[in-house]
Amino acid sequence: MSAAIVIAGREIRDSLRNRRVLAATGLMAALALTLTLLGSAPTGTVGVSKLSVTIVSLASLTIFLVPLIALLIAHDAISGEMERGTMALLLAHPVRRIDVIGGKFAGHALVLAIAAIVGYGTAALALAVLGDEVEIGAWAAFATMVGTSILLGLVFIALGYLVSASVRDSRTAAAAAIGLWLFFVLIYDMALLGVLVADQGRTLTPAALNALLLANPSDVFRLINLTSGPDVSLYAGMAGVAHRSGASASILISVLVGWIAIPLLLASLVFMRREL
Amino acid sequence: MSAAIVIAGREIRDSLRNRRVLAATGLMAALALTLTLLGSAPTGTVGVSKLSVTIVSLASLTIFLVPLIALLIAHDAISGEMERGTMALLLAHPVRRIDVIGGKFAGHALVLAIAAIVGYGTAALALAVLGDEVEIGAWAAFATMVGTSILLGLVFIALGYLVSASVRDSRTAAAAAIGLWLFFVLIYDMALLGVLVADQGRTLTPAALNALLLANPSDVFRLINLTSGPDVSLYAGMAGVAHRSGASASILISVLVGWIAIPLLLASLVFMRREL
Amino acid sequence: EDKSTAAAPPPHEVDGDAVAQFCNMSLTEHSGPKGQIFVKDDPTPFWFASVHDLFAFVMLGDTPKAITALYVNDMAKAKNWDQPEPGTWIDARRAFYVIGSSKRGGMGEPEAVPFSNEDAAQRFIAQHGGRLVRFDQMPRDYVLASDTSSPSEPPQ
Amino acid sequence: AATVEVPVGSDLQQAIDGANAGDTLVLAPGVHDGPVTIDKPLTLEGRGGAVIDAHGRGRTVDVKAADVTLRGLSLRGSGHDLSKMEGAVFLSRTATRGRVEDNDIEGNLTGVYVHGAHDAIVRGNRIVGRTDLRLNEAGNGVYVWNAPGAQVLDNDISGGRDGIFTVTSRQNLFKGNRLHSVRFAVHYMYTNDSEVSDNVSIGNHAGYVLMYSDHIRVFDNVSVGDRDHGILLNYENDSDIEGNAVLDGAAKCVFIYNANKNIFRRNRFEGCRIGIHFTAGSERNRISQNAFVNNQTQVFYVGTRFLDWAENGRGNYWSDNPAFDLNGDGIADAPYRPNDLVDQIVWRYPAAKLLINSPATQVVRWAQSQFPALHPGGVIDSAPLMQPPAIPAAAAAKADLAEPRGPWR
Amino acid sequence: MSTATVSLRGITKRYGNRPAVTDVDLVLLPGERIALVGHNGAGKSTLIKLMLGLIRTSTGQIDVLGADITRHKASAIRADIGYLPENVVFPPAMTGRELLSFYARLKRRDVAQNQSLLERVGLVDAADQRTSTYSKGMRQRLGLAQALIGRPRLLLLDEPTTGLDPALRRTFYDIIDACAQDGATVLLSSHALAELESRSDRIVVMNRGLKVADGTLADLRALARCPTRIRADFGTDSTLPAESLGNRAGWRAVGVNIYEIACAEPDKMALVRRLMTLPAQPRDIEIVPPTLDDIYAHFLDRKAAE
Amino acid sequence: MSTATVSLRGITKRYGNRPAVTDVDLVLLPGERIALVGHNGAGKSTLIKLMLGLIRTSTGQIDVLGADITRHKASAIRADIGYLPENVVFPPAMTGRELLSFYARLKRRDVAQNQSLLERVGLVDAADQRTSTYSKGMRQRLGLAQALIGRPRLLLLDEPTTGLDPALRRTFYDIIDACAQDGATVLLSSHALAELESRSDRIVVMNRGLKVADGTLADLRALARCPTRIRADFGTDSTLPAESLGNRAGWRAVGVNIYEIACAEPDKMALVRRLMTLPAQPRDIEIVPPTLDDIYAHFLDRKAAE
Numbered sequence A, B: 001m002s003a004a005i006v007i008a009g010r011e012i013r014d015s016l017r018n019r020r021v022l023a024a025t026g027l028m029a030a031l032a033l034t035l036t037l038l039g040s041a042p043t044g045t046v047g048v049s050k051l052s053v054t055i056v057s058l059a060s061l062t063i064f065l066v067p068l069i070a071l072l073i074a075h076d077a078i079s080g081e082m083e084r085g086t087m088a089l090l091l092a093h094p095v096r097r098i099d100v101i102g103g104k105f106a107g108h109a110l111v112l113a114i115a116a117i118v119g120y121g122t123a124a125l126a127l128a129v130l131g132d133e134v135e136i137g138a139w140a141a142f143a144t145m146v147g148t149s150i151l152l153g154l155v156f157i158a159l160g161y162l163v164s165a166s167v168r169d170s171r172t173a174a175a176a177a178i179g180l181w182l183f184f185v186l187i188y189d190m191a192l193l194g195v196l197v198a199d200q201g202r203t204l205t206p207a208a209l210n211a212l213l214l215a216n217p218s219d220v221f222r223l224i225n226l227t228s229g230p231d232v233s234l235y236a237g238m239a240g241v242a243h244r245s246g247a248s249a250s251i252l253i254s255v256l257v258g259w260i261a262i263p264l265l266l267a268s269l270v271f272m273r274r275e276l
Numbered sequence C: 001e002d003k004s005t006a007a008a009p010p011p012h013e014v015d016g017d018a019v020a021q022f023c024n025m026s027l028t029e030h031s032g033p034k035g036q037i038f039v040k041d042d043p044t045p046f047w048f049a050s051v052h053d054l055f056a057f058v059m060l061g062d063t064p065k066a067i068t069a070l071y072v073n074d075m076a077k078a079k080n081w082d083q084p085e086p087g088t089w090i091d092a093r094r095a096f097y098v099i100g101s102s103k104r105g106g107m108g109e110p111e112a113v114p115f116s117n118e119d120a121a122q123r124f125i126a127q128h129g130g131r132l133v134r135f136d137q138m139p140r141d142y143v144l145a146s147d148t149s150s151p152s153e154p155p156q
Numbered sequence D: 001a002a003t004v005e006v007p008v009g010s011d012l013q014q015a016i017d018g019a020n021a022g023d024t025l026v027l028a029p030g031v032h033d034g035p036v037t038i039d040k041p042l043t044l045e046g047r048g049g050a051v052i053d054a055h056g057r058g059r060t061v062d063v064k065a066a067d068v069t070l071r072g073l074s075l076r077g078s079g080h081d082l083s084k085m086e087g088a089v090f091l092s093r094t095a096t097r098g099r100v101e102d103n104d105i106e107g108n109l110t111g112v113y114v115h116g117a118h119d120a121i122v123r124g125n126r127i128v129g130r131t132d133l134r135l136n137e138a139g140n141g142v143y144v145w146n147a148p149g150a151q152v153l154d155n156d157i158s159g160g161r162d163g164i165f166t167v168t169s170r171q172n173l174f175k176g177n178r179l180h181s182v183r184f185a186v187h188y189m190y191t192n193d194s195e196v197s198d199n200v201s202i203g204n205h206a207g208y209v210l211m212y213s214d215h216i217r218v219f220d221n222v223s224v225g226d227r228d229h230g231i232l233l234n235y236e237n238d239s240d241i242e243g244n245a246v247l248d249g250a251a252k253c254v255f256i257y258n259a260n261k262n263i264f265r266r267n268r269f270e271g272c273r274i275g276i277h278f279t280a281g282s283e284r285n286r287i288s289q290n291a292f293v294n295n296q297t298q299v300f301y302v303g304t305r306f307l308d309w310a311e312n313g314r315g316n317y318w319s320d321n322p323a324f325d326l327n328g329d330g331i332a333d334a335p336y337r338p339n340d341l342v343d344q345i346v347w348r349y350p351a352a353k354l355l356i357n358s359p360a361t362q363v364v365r366w367a368q369s370q371f372p373a374l375h376p377g378g379v380i381d382s383a384p385l386m387q388p389p390a391i392p393a394a395a396a397a398k399a400d401l402a403e404p405r406g407p408w409r
Numbered sequence E, F: 001m002s003t004a005t006v007s008l009r010g011i012t013k014r015y016g017n018r019p020a021v022t023d024v025d026l027v028l029l030p031g032e033r034i035a036l037v038g039h040n041g042a043g044k045s046t047l048i049k050l051m052l053g054l055i056r057t058s059t060g061q062i063d064v065l066g067a068d069i070t071r072h073k074a075s076a077i078r079a080d081i082g083y084l085p086e087n088v089v090f091p092p093a094m095t096g097r098e099l100l101s102f103y104a105r106l107k108r109r110d111v112a113q114n115q116s117l118l119e120r121v122g123l124v125d126a127a128d129q130r131t132s133t134y135s136k137g138m139r140q141r142l143g144l145a146q147a148l149i150g151r152p153r154l155l156l157l158d159e160p161t162t163g164l165d166p167a168l169r170r171t172f173y174d175i176i177d178a179c180a181q182d183g184a185t186v187l188l189s190s191h192a193l194a195e196l197e198s199r200s201d202r203i204v205v206m207n208r209g210l211k212v213a214d215g216t217l218a219d220l221r222a223l224a225r226c227p228t229r230i231r232a233d234f235g236t237d238s239t240l241p242a243e244s245l246g247n248r249a250g251w252r253a254v255g256v257n258i259y260e261i262a263c264a265e266p267d268k269m270a271l272v273r274r275l276m277t278l279p280a281q282p283r284d285i286e287i288v289p290p291t292l293d294d295i296y297a298h299f300l301d302r303k304a305a306e
């Protein structure tokens, strides 16, 4: 394990040095602040608290942005080092390949967590400073949102590694990563929508739809956050959905964790079969 | 110039070999077909021709997808070769740096053109086969759309080179390219809309708005293709704003061409100052 | 299709709590044949003050589509036009409908009068005019295109 | 014409029978036994606390003659057989110009049954229906049947089935009533050429329910907190709905089903889950200069037809429209489209709600906002207003609502 | 320690259908300095990568420091291996010192030792520059330093002297000697055969993936029977009677009055003595023993002839 | 052609504040083979890159083949330059043959010549493999081949023999000689000083960015006055009277009965003759002239001493 820690340390230092952390954090903070301050400006708010509005907008932002940042960080973690030739030397050291994946994962996870916590924390701070009274429950929802945002990021880091370990060069990795992003963030749900329309709501029952949603981590994230409280789900337009989607928050979170663990494992396996 | 042609040839062969052309073409064709088949379905009562509907849907697809493909192709064209070390040897040959940019541009432009023409051609073919009578004017609009899609792609290839020539490594290039895409495709219009709403017509005159639209190539693309679109009153949002702009098609196309030429030139200049 | 495999719930009988879809009035406030529709995962039916409304529900885009059963009053069996008796429900998909007759629906709108057999329908046509259609042939225009003529006087 | 005092304990019917046409009977405070029938033009007036109690039998006061006035009475205890049209006051076809004023009508089946009595006036009564009956057994506050010229004014009606229910009538005026805790505040069936104005409906299942009627002028009415619909139009044609306010309705501010050629102008629809639900098959309705404020779904319309909700270059105000107005003419520069493909899909297939916040749907929406020709049809407002029009009824209602112990609380 | 540090048994490595290494048996012992030579593409680097487990064998068994290196669990033994790849590449953003610390930590060695390593490879001045600014030789030096971290028991050095300047090359061989003295096994592949001669205990010759020779220099010399060459320059001004060189038996003229002969090792001194006692004294003589180059050429030729 | 192929006047190149090359003047003439030597980081590669215009001078003027190479328009003259970078990297997806065609077309040379180039560097068999499968030496060979495309008038070879096996290295020097014979200027940087000796007309020594020596080997030898070393091995069985070696004047014992002496070039033959006439005949003698190594060390030391 200690090898993984050393590698994680290097990744973190590297990320700090090439300002990747700064860029990611800055981007998240800027967008989160914008969304928070704009808030519900032009739309009709139906008597929900500002924090709920913020949570919904930030959650939407997360789905778009966090996977993107994660894939950007992760997509050439393996293929890039193989291509540049630094991987051979690394693997000649007492380092198991799983340590490489694990170490990089730990490092990148920290980078992402910092970006998310600082970025969204700024938004929370702004809200607090602007002096709106917010009840404890909403803050809990906010914390859930930040936490699951990080989880979502980890899912896509893991997926990025899987891509990176599988392809030959980092250009292919970049294309595949963008494909992955498009697929999970856009195409999957669009396809579901299409299927719903084509099916005329006959065979695709809510239960089936639910199961299908679990097969997409960004949908799992949405299910957790946009139905997290009556206030939030009301504003998110998902009122009355929460109770129908049978899965409880803890189940959803374990699905997300599964979505991290399985790609990581697969990435390790694929990486183990690669020759340098 | 012949050096540029040789380089273009290599880029094309390379793109064909690593299936980048295939992937881009396939993606465009798949999405264009989907939109064509879906798009014409529910609009039976609107009274605009199917081709017109297809044109607008494909135009919106273009704005979204073509810059992405272009940036994916272009973002590490320069930085990648510098990073891998193949650039030094290339530049030790009788090749001006502007030839490198020009040659790569020609090659990548062809790749993109093939993707667009085959991709959108498939959609056109599908329409033709589905047997709708379409008047000549609509086909002209279709051709304009495909042509300007390619132009838009070239704009973003040029911007990609500018990024690629400016940054140190291709990871930064990838991040910058995504930033560029987000900016021109999403954020710019959102911000403009926001400003319009907030300003309530006090300071932002229509002329200023026009100038602002010309400052975003994807809006220019929209302006060109909207003027040939069916029922202008149907458009809302940015498109609704856009249709008020007075610029003629030829002016708009020259703006797009400017949007290609200037980044290419800047990229060449920046590249000339780089040391290997 | 799974319509046949899913166990179709049996028809309910009209009681005082049955409120018609679209007009929110009690079913008992209306005369003429009525309808009910069951959708998936809901044990209580949507009630319709007229068969016409039932068809509107089926045809409108904004209504649930996971329909498990549809029932209308069999006016061949019902003796009381104003309040068809319990036990006269038949599967709406199997019924024969007379449209364009002189008989008006529960609130005076044009009505599609359902019968369980063709003979009864033809007898009704002989008496009140109109023509015979099956469930799947019900013209969209007849149901959704609005009748802009003034409603006729209802039975008192 | 004489004025006859009717003491408690005397037989009211006898007093009526004994009176001459045009006499005024003044009832002493206390309970007078009913039911009674009035078959000549009389005025029955109650002295504070005069009660006529039918003890659960028949119509408390059954008016058969023209020009009868009932004033200042408490009317109680009618029978409860709907088929026998039992209620507190029954103005039959012959009871032309009957007047029912300032009475306290409580615990009867129907409050006032205007059954064919032309030009009757029901004014200033407090009518409280029976809440112990099931809805399909309950009577209405005022029931108008085939009574051209009948007017229902300034009453306070609660309990029972509908506040004012009119069937097969014309030329009626329902004005200034306060209706609460009923099913429908005002319910029109087969009634034409009438006016409903200045009424207030609070907390009913629905406010103004107009069915199978035409040429109704509905203006300056208020609906606050009605459960299902503020205004419901079902087979309703050629009517004017102007200057009304629907506030804080739970489900739908307005529901329009198979209704044509109506005009909606300068109304305010605020705070409902659905601002206006518009089903296919409703045509040639003109909807402009209304304010749609903070409804969760401003317009619910599932249809492939394009409907432009603007007249003469003026559309409606939409609170959720991020509008801009470069030339300052008060009309936004971009059209407003309340719904898009995603809305339509979600409405058709509610399971799709799970996807409503997905970036996929946002991208579909975004693409549509750019290129709405992808749009499956629906409502468009080609000239949305920048400011909501002033609607006095709404302003008044809001002012009252703002008072902690306002009259409508 | 008499057990082998590395043992290869019947190793074959194919890329697709093309074999890079064919059926190689090889045993490396502690304290040995083994030179791995062969033409370009002979399979030297492939062998080294196989020993590290960076690539997998197609057939055969490899034991390194007593473990099967391909096993996932065997990774810990790499702490005792120093490796210098033929193309040494470092993450460009790190400084030399940082990199050494990184690798030392991976090997769980004391980072404090790194300073002395930097001194030995002459990188102290450049230690705090990013490696992207290093010259080629500086990178190679850093690569060497990294391979030497923590007194490895096995050094696998793929063309270690590439790009090293003469000064550091000498230092390098001294370091290698010290390591071997210390009991480490040093395997180094190289094309600089001249340098290897005195610096290796054993030489392994690869040809087209096959091991064609394996032994000490003396063994190979004996096997190859390569001749020593003696060259005598009599100067342009001297006149040389033809019979002076025994009617030139065996002598070839390689220039004006310059003659050369190839002789077996035992005959060398007699020939030199004869030269010095000639009437026409040579102006200059050179004695060139058979170099590793010659021996190597011999083995390659023999193989090619087979 | 008597004009210089390359002339550098007062060249300084700084990275940030750190100079990589300081105030270098250098003229290269047609037909010359110039060896560029110096320690790691001395600035050799920097000089070569400056000549190619890949990096810009901080101060000074460079003319290559009669043009200012930094001018954009001068790019055409690169058709007459062959360059081999110190780290030769190729686009991995292309085959060797494709790459050569690509570069030939860039230089507007006949692609048909490439086959003979492939033969010369021994890559015919591997020509149609992707370069990503090449061994290090094979890549170097391909790099050489591309540098030789179209009879360049100026060859700038940065450590060209790196990774080349002995066989090809010999071929390489033959090719270089042919080029020079043909009138081309060949500048090659190298650390393999031994090889350079007979293969270069001129030697340029760099030290910490400064040019510290520039001349023929003979010039440098004369300048440096480095001694020749003679080593005599009398064998363990022979007893050697102390006075045999003139009381060992100048002789150092370097082993059991092995003695070595450093002498100036003119004294060499006298010493050998003396050795051969000793009563105790040496079993073996070696004569080692001052190598480029020695001369080089001399110049570096002198510089360091300054």
Ligand SMILES: Nc1ncnc2c1ncn2[C@@H]1O[C@H](COP(=O)(O)OP(=O)(O)OP(=O)(O)O)[C@@H](O)[C@H]1O
Binding pocket: E132, E133, E134, E135, E136, E137, E138, E163, E165, F015, F019, F020, F038, F039, F040, F041, F042, F043, F044, F045, F046, F047, F086
């Ligand atoms: N891009 C750069 N940024 C900063 N310094 C550099 C850069 N490139 C080279 N240097 C420095 O310039 C000096 C000369 O480097 P150069 O590559 O010319 O050395 P060299 O003589 O070729 O050495 P070697 O024998 O190792 O190849 C070195 O000190 C090196 O650190």
Ligand SMILES: Nc1ncnc2c1ncn2[C@@H]1O[C@H](COP(=O)(O)OP(=O)(O)OP(=O)(O)O)[C@@H](O)[C@H]1O
Binding pocket: E015, E019, E020, E038, E039, E040, E041, E042, E043, E044, E045, E046, E047, E086, F132, F133, F134, F135, F136, F137, F138, F163, F165
């Ligand atoms: N990844 C690969 N795919 C296919 N073939 C390969 C690959 N790597 C090496 N080879 C082939 O294997 C053979 C041996 O290569 P290797 O690198 O071991 O040679 P080498 O002896 O180290 O040569 P050099 O002296 O040039 O370094 C070569 O023919 C090479 O082309």
Ligand SMILES: [Cu+2]
Binding pocket: C023, C025, D188, D189, D211
């Ligand atoms: Cu009704």
Ligand SMILES: [Mg+2]
Binding pocket: E044, E045, E046, E086, E158, F135, F136, F137
């Ligand atoms: Mg090798």
Ligand SMILES: [Mg+2]
Binding pocket: E135, E136, E137, F044, F045, F046, F086, F158
């Ligand atoms: Mg160098």
